[in-house]
Amino acid sequence: MRFVRKTDYAQDVDLFQHNGQRFWYGLLALVVLLAPLALDRFYLGELALVYIYAIAGIGLMLLVGYTGQVSLGHAAFLAIGAYTHAYLLNHGWPLPLALVAATGLTAVVGGIVAIPALRMTGIYLAVATLAFAVIVEQVLTHWVSVTGGFRGMAVPKAEFLVDLSGAGAFYYLCLGSLVVSLLAALNWLRSPTGRALVAVRDSETSAQSMGIHLAYTKGLAFAISAAFTGLAGGLFAHKITYLAPDGFTLIMSIQLLLMVVVGGLGSMHGVIFGAIFIGLLPQGIAIFRDSVPPTIAQIPGLEPGIFGLILVLFLIYEPLGIYGRWCKIRLFFEEFPLYRKATYKKQKSYLRTERLR
Amino acid sequence: MEVIQLLISGISQGCVYGLIALGFVLIYKATEMVNFAQGDMMMIGAFVAVTFINILEWPFVWGLLATIGVMAVFGILLERLLLRPMIGEPHFAVLMLTIGLGFILRAVAGAIWGNEPRVLHAPYVGEVWRVGGVIIGADNVAIVLGTLFLCGLLFLFFRFTRLGIAMQAASQNQLAAYYVGIPVKRIFSLVWALSAVIAACAGVLTAPVSLIDPLMGFVGIKAFAAAIVGGFGSLPGAILGGLLVGIVEQFAGLYLPPGFSEVSAYVLLLVMLMVRPAGLFATMQQKKV
Numbered sequence: 001m002r003f004v005r006k007t008d009y010a011q012d013v014d015l016f017q018h019n020g021q022r023f024w025y026g027l028l029a030l031v032v033l034l035a036p037l038a039l040d041r042f043y044l045g046e047l048a049l050v051y052i053y054a055i056a057g058i059g060l061m062l063l064v065g066y067t068g069q070v071s072l073g074h075a076a077f078l079a080i081g082a083y084t085h086a087y088l089l090n091h092g093w094p095l096p097l098a099l100v101a102a103t104g105l106t107a108v109v110g111g112i113v114a115i116p117a118l119r120m121t122g123i124y125l126a127v128a129t130l131a132f133a134v135i136v137e138q139v140l141t142h143w144v145s146v147t148g149g150f151r152g153m154a155v156p157k158a159e160f161l162v163d164l165s166g167a168g169a170f171y172y173l174c175l176g177s178l179v180v181s182l183l184a185a186l187n188w189l190r191s192p193t194g195r196a197l198v199a200v201r202d203s204e205t206s207a208q209s210m211g212i213h214l215a216y217t218k219g220l221a222f223a224i225s226a227a228f229t230g231l232a233g234g235l236f237a238h239k240i241t242y243l244a245p246d247g248f249t250l251i252m253s254i255q256l257l258l259m260v261v262v263g264g265l266g267s268m269h270g271v272i273f274g275a276i277f278i279g280l281l282p283q284g285i286a287i288f289r290d291s292v293p294p295t296i297a298q299i300p301g302l303e304p305g306i307f308g309l310i311l312v313l314f315l316i317y318e319p320l321g322i323y324g325r326w327c328k329i330r331l332f333f334e335e336f337p338l339y340r341k342a343t344y345k346k347q348k349s350y351l352r353t354e355r356l357r
Numbered sequence: 358m359e360v361i362q363l364l365i366s367g368i369s370q371g372c373v374y375g376l377i378a379l380g381f382v383l384i385y386k387a388t389e390m391v392n393f394a395q396g397d398m399m400m401i402g403a404f405v406a407v408t409f410i411n412i413l414e415w416p417f418v419w420g421l422l423a424t425i426g427v428m429a430v431f432g433i434l435l436e437r438l439l440l441r442p443m444i445g446e447p448h449f450a451v452l453m454l455t456i457g458l459g460f461i462l463r464a465v466a467g468a469i470w471g472n473e474p475r476v477l478h479a480p481y482v483g484e485v486w487r488v489g490g491v492i493i494g495a496d497n498v499a500i501v502l503g504t505l506f507l508c509g510l511l512f513l514f515f516r517f518t519r520l521g522i523a524m525q526a527a528s529q530n531q532l533a534a535y536y537v538g539i540p541v542k543r544i545f546s547l548v549w550a551l552s553a554v555i556a557a558c559a560g561v562l563t564a565p566v567s568l569i570d571p572l573m574g575f576v577g578i579k580a581f582a583a584a585i586v587g588g589f590g591s592l593p594g595a596i597l598g599g600l601l602v603g604i605v606e607q608f609a610g611l612y613l614p615p616g617f618s619e620v621s622a623y624v625l626l627l628v629m630l631m632v633r634p635a636g637l638f639a640t641m642q643q644k645k646v
Binding site: 064068070116119120123124126127128130131132134135138141142250254257261302304305306307308309310311312315316319 | 385391439442443446448449450452453454456457458459460461463464465467578581582585589614615616619620623624626627630631
């Protein structure tokens with residue numbers, strides 16, 4: 001067990017709590033920086049996809065895990081980011097500018113969506129965002145002059161000064177974006193506005209009575225969340241190289257939600273764990289398909305079914321997600337012979353009714 | 358004439374939405390859980406009916422009764438296995454759980470009954486009446502009559518039976534219902550059973566009009582919109598919301614450019630949420646501090 005003796009107020013807001021963390025995160029940084037030396041093209045591509053998911057996950061985590069607002073429509077933000085980026089690249093914009101513009105536009109859309117969403121809570125909000133996602137999907141299908149409709153839209157090669165479309169270069173592009181997003185999100189969460197998000201999540205009434213403007217805070221959370229997802233969308237466009245409306249359906253939204261829930265709500269570690277999980281799951285399912293008899297492997301909708309099963313099992317048996325499990329294991333070893341099972345025991349609780357808001 | 362024709366198909370489609378919405382609202386009212394898998398429960402109900410009526414070749418009425426029985430057990434099992442551990446968890450977790458459940462049900466249905474669409478052999482399929490230039494299909498009439506019958510039954514159930522009144526009590530205040538000796542957990546199981554039965558009825562009624570396949574449950578999302586338009590938590594509101602969505606959808610399909618028919622339900626939902634966030638029949642109140 002490690003006790004950190006704080007001798008300076010700056011330590012309270014420090015990114016790293018103690019030197020042990022500095023050492024391990026430094027090691028991690030070294031590993032991911034040197035990964036292209038050891039891995040081949042395929043695995044580098046998969047790792048880049050994990051980073052892209054993680055960026056989108058940061059956005060969703062800010063909204064769901066920190067502000068407590070559920071969104072079933074984040075695929076729409078991903079789509080807006082991806083299409084804007086591809087459209088601007090097709091019209092000759094340089095890559096960084098297109099990426100920033102895609103991020104900005106998605107943030108604006110997120111802010112606009114938030115205006116009606118501010119008056120809603122819980123399921124109403126979830127369904128409103130779902131409705132938004134369906135409408136965006138239809139717009140993508142029918143606005144042929146911009147999006148190419150059903151035929152879709154090719155994404156130009158990623159290049160800026162140098163060619164960025166190679167596996168290694170694209171890997172570093174995604175890694176860089178992830179690190180920047182992660183630092184931005186962590187810094188934002190340590191700021192007064194970031195603290196306000198958590199206050200809104202835990203109790204709207206008490207947040208309001210401490211002088212937090214609910215509508216402004218939630219709207220900001222929506223816009224920032226959408227911005228991260230839009231950035232991920234821009235990178236995602238390069239990853240899949242061809243955009244079509246059927247890539248951004250409800251399934252995608254739920255996959256993103258699955259990521260933050262399975263990873264562990266309310267922590268940035270959870271985002272990374274969840275992204276790794278989501279990124280590796282299709283490979284796992286492919287291996288599973290090979291190892292079972294073909295009658296089972298040929299079931300239509302097997303993949304979403306397994307997604308659903310994992311989601312259900314996690315919600316019932318490990319609501320804290322992978323990060324929660326990791327914390328428990330770490331605590332077990334830290335307190336080794338003295339670990340109490342009851343530390344994380346679920347308290348019996350009665351439902352806080354939503355009918356009286 | 359065209360308008361009346363559209364109105365008829367809109368009403369019959371709206372009744373199906375209304376019935377699914379009724380299932381949503383029942384569960385939400387009693388347990389404050391949102392069952393996103395309601396549409397998929399309808400799909401399972403329709404497939405069970407297909408099993409009894411098409412494959413085992415039972416008479417229609419017996420097949421329907423058997424379906425209702427199977428679905429009631431199915432609803433109770435779902436509640437016992439999946440939803441009971443979630444009592445007291447946040448709404449969001451339950452919502453995610455039922456979304457996951459929907460995916461599982463779709464995969465299971467695909468595994469058991471296959472992916473090709475099926476037609477339910479109902480005795481009244483194919484009959485049409487012409488009334489002054491308007492064509493009325495027997496299946497549409499069956500949907501409307503079935504919905505009316507079910508609504509009447511539910512009304513009587515909630516008004517006059519002990520169980521129905523206990524359900525209302527549990528829905529108004531769980532803790533208070535415990536205190537007056539209502540077995541709230543058992544009531545929850547029965548509410549799920551009731552909701553599954555209603556979903557099965559919706560599935561059987563809609564089967565002759567739309568084909569049965571594992572993806573038919575996606576209708577549930579539109580029905581969800583209908584439930585919210587009606588004011589989540591109000592039974593007459595659910596039916597009314599369903600009718601509204603069904604009718605608007607039909608008219609949007611004819612008079613507006615392509616694509617609007619699919620989104621009309623959601624546009625209606627967004628407009629309703631902006632204008633009157635609590636729905637047509639409001640049941641939510643602001644808490645006084």
